[in-house]
Amino acid sequence: MASFSSYIFLIILFIISVGASEIKSIYLPGTYQSSLLVKKHDEKTKIPFKTHYFPQILDHFTFLPRSSKVFYQKYLINDQYWHKEGGGPIFVYTGNEGNIDWFAVNTGFMVDIAPKFNALLLFIEHRFYGDSMPFGNNSYKSAKTLGYLNSQQALADYAVLIRSLKQNLSSDSSPVVVFGGSYGGMLAAWFRLKYPHIAIGAVASSAPILQFDKITPWSSFYDAVSQDFKDASLNCYKVIKGSWAELDALSTHDDGLIEVSKLFRTCKALHSVYSARDWLWEAFVYTAMVNYPTEANFMMPLPAYPVEEMCKIIDGLPKGASKLSKAFAAASLYYNYTQTEKCFNLEGGTDSHGLHGWDWQACTEMVMPMTCSNESMFPPSSFSYKEFSQDCKKQYGVKPRPHWITTEFGGYRIEQVLKRFGSNMIFSNGMQDPWSRGGVLKNISSSIVALVTQKGAHHVDFRSETKNDPDWLIMQRKQEVAIIEKWLEEYYKDLKQN
């Protein structure tokens, strides 16, 4: 697999081209798919958010003539539970890499707890995603426009918007708590660190703020995915681990493409065997991420504990069946749990933007090197910064700044740094989620705490409560509520004293 070893961590979400050397999309926490963007409109009706647009400044950190250009940033508001006069808090979701509606729909936790706290709910969309396009349809055109897409500008957007909104609402003393999941959780944590005067606390769910530079071992992500499958069934893990060689063997076969197309029940004949590899890969990785304890529909509709379900499929197939066919059957659960697909489109997915915002971010600041160890269920691979950099240069005309995130936000020796600095942060993680390995998994101080669940997955705590929620999840959410209550009590007490 040497031909794509350095790209192995790049997962195709939207398959733009068929050659392995042209893999364009980069794996990201909590990315969205176009199908979900359609779906959100149905779900949106459940939660009464009002949509607004804020005139936001293009560049907070320079004063060039172009910097003061205004664009319209989308945000959602729900004030039905807010006790404004009593100084009720403002719960802000720091939007991540997608349409904010999608995050609003999938962060039911905030809606669930809003009545208890008499809180205003505010979901702010991240610049360059959803409708918040600084240059309209040209936003993704080149580095000249995309250059304004990064986390620091996004954080400053949130600061400016929150401050302005509080002023307009005459609610200056209402405390703000920020929430975020995945990349949004990184933003929430960083927001508390950089803007403590605006947010009194942060709940960062599944935020891999330590997935940068050399803080976390590069193989940890895929090792964690593999561990999930191994925990479900050793045989299952072994089957998947062995399936890649079978696919490789087919790729050298004369009729390989036809055979793979047939095996994978593709709607159209495949152009590349690698499409099948990426299709499997995506299914296993995302299923590990969303290995939720209840039926859910975050990336795709899936049953409770879908990794176990996948492994049941593999373990239930006849011994004589090929590993590849078993892997296909397991992956089908991810793509076709609803049993509505007659065939699968492994190629030709489209991206509504023409390019992907996260790809850009990964090629500039969000450099998270990943490798596959010999122990993982994926083909072993290394990471070459040089090749990665060349690829980014080729695609966007920019070179990554691989040490910038840790320079700007820290990460190394985080326990020592934050032990005596900062406060009021929750880092929640579920160990089923491979991103947990890049998260904060231990308490740092009495008010910077880690809430870790062994059976939790990617920001499961932020999902709406259901009647089937297991006790550990109910408990985790209760802990979060209790901690937020403490922050607010302290805040109001301090406010009275001053």
Next chain:
Amino acid sequence: MASFSSYIFLIILFIISVGASEIKSIYLPGTYQSSLLVKKHDEKTKIPFKTHYFPQILDHFTFLPRSSKVFYQKYLINDQYWHKEGGGPIFVYTGNEGNIDWFAVNTGFMVDIAPKFNALLLFIEHRFYGDSMPFGNNSYKSAKTLGYLNSQQALADYAVLIRSLKQNLSSDSSPVVVFGGSYGGMLAAWFRLKYPHIAIGAVASSAPILQFDKITPWSSFYDAVSQDFKDASLNCYKVIKGSWAELDALSTHDDGLIEVSKLFRTCKALHSVYSARDWLWEAFVYTAMVNYPTEANFMMPLPAYPVEEMCKIIDGLPKGASKLSKAFAAASLYYNYTQTEKCFNLEGGTDSHGLHGWDWQACTEMVMPMTCSNESMFPPSSFSYKEFSQDCKKQYGVKPRPHWITTEFGGYRIEQVLKRFGSNMIFSNGMQDPWSRGGVLKNISSSIVALVTQKGAHHVDFRSETKNDPDWLIMQRKQEVAIIEKWLEEYYKDLKQN
């Protein structure tokens, strides 16, 4: 004085034009004068710093094609006291608005304490000052180049440079403490807040981080200047307060300019009476700032407690003499303590850059509104943001962002915010210094402390010790040393534990 009431807070340092409506320079904490820039070269030889240049990135916060342009940032190093192997600390001066050599010369405190701490000394020049010009001689050309001059970029410069230097010196675990005075003190405090993973503590001397927006009353600065003179002598204060009307009266006189030129012993006939006003104004304001307890030469050579000396001059003159002539005599102390000037140049000062970096910063982010109250010894004045903004637009083509600094760095309710967030900061202030009113004057927590001296002036604690230092100054410096020792002890203890 209505004609320039809104510009009253703009003090001319380098008188570019003679019309009051074209006052260009904006008063700044710790600004330098060209004469001092010459002087520094003599003094520099006393302190053995090695000069280096670091390849710095132009724009840390965007990824536009131009952002990655490299410029050379100057920094000074003194490693003669450093115990590198023992993990000796790195004391960094976060340079402010001027040539870094000048700050190195005037921050003898760091050199004085370096041997005790076995510390490396590092003075980093602020971008767009001294030799650290991103676009060479064109750096001040227009908003297209100056747009990259601001405090956030400067802080990021320091973060990148410090991290890189530590890596090159293989001294990753050496703790960094940042120091700064005046605007440099603001930068030091903000650096600790924004980059706690890079600096374990900050000593911010005379840092008016609360001089923004409406945090501190706008009249406080000139009220404090006035208080200094009133405390020295009520008569002195009254004479100065009355002198402006006499100058005003002369300005309507036919021979007014000739009379003022004669009275002020100008080398050339004046073009505007306002030049005399600004000349006096500058003398009183800067003398209050540097009202040091010992003879010193920061802005100008001056005796110990120069405000008292000025008032002695005023009080010692015959009752019959005009208030204006008394004010002139007092101001002469500031301009001619060495008795070497035969006449004074009140007009035609030049700026080696053609424009002033601080003017740009004041017209963009560093908006510090100032007014003169009826109780001050200066003519009453108000502040019009509209006029200020129009002036900035006219001069630089940019509009100020008056709420940006408080959005980015906070300031409102600072006690409440930092009571439970952050640590290891010293805010030192001397109440003689009018900038002290915009500083942190009360302890915020057990490790965010205010060291206030009644008789201290603008970052007097950062000056080299002299044999004439009063006890309160010796004590203040001892307290600072003791606090820094505590930070380091904690750091080394934590380091061992991890």
